[in-house]
Amino acid sequence: MDASAITVTLFGLALAGFVVWYFFFSSRPVASAMSSSGGVQEVDITVKGGYSPDVIEVxxxxxxxxxxYRDEENSCSEELLMPDFNIRRGLPAFKTTGIDLLPQQPGRFEFTCGMGMLRGSLLVK
Structure with a gap:
């Protein structure tokens, strides 16, 4: 291997390491649910290449x-899965879909798109 091949290899490994850190280990801002007058904790989530916010505290x-609110037509985001709550729901493009649930136990509960590529979590305190 010559010097340019070593440089390219090291740069590729560093870039791969950054991608793994960013998607799996970097800290994400946490959004707390706002309680409405009826006592329901409500959060608006935009679906566009991911979930924003992707960490919700309730x-x-x-x-x-x-x-x-699904702000795209990407086929990956057309379905929402929340396995811990037995929820599987279609998300129509450019429409808001409400998901109602009652978390009884504290913990971290993941939600994903149908393909498992888009990820978010519900932090129950």
């Missing part, structure tokens, strides 16, 4: 409404 034992 209180256990109180009803939660997650409003997913």
């Amino acid at each position: 209180e256990r034992g109180k009803p939660v409404r997650l409003n997913f």
Whole structure:
């Protein structure tokens, strides 16, 4: 191997390391649900190449409404899976879909697109 091949290899490894860190280990901002007058914790989530916000904090034992607005036609984001709550819901493009649930136990509960590429989590305190 000559010097240019070594340089390209090291640059590729560094770039791959950054991508792994960014998608799996970097800290994400946490959005707390806002309680409405009816006591329902509500959060608006935009779906466009990912979930924004992708980490949502709620209180256990109180009803939660997650409003997913799908701002794209990408086929990956057309379905939402929340396996811990037995939820599988289609998300129509350019429309808001409400998901109602009642978290009873504290913990971190993941949600994904149908293909598992887009990820988010619900933090129940």
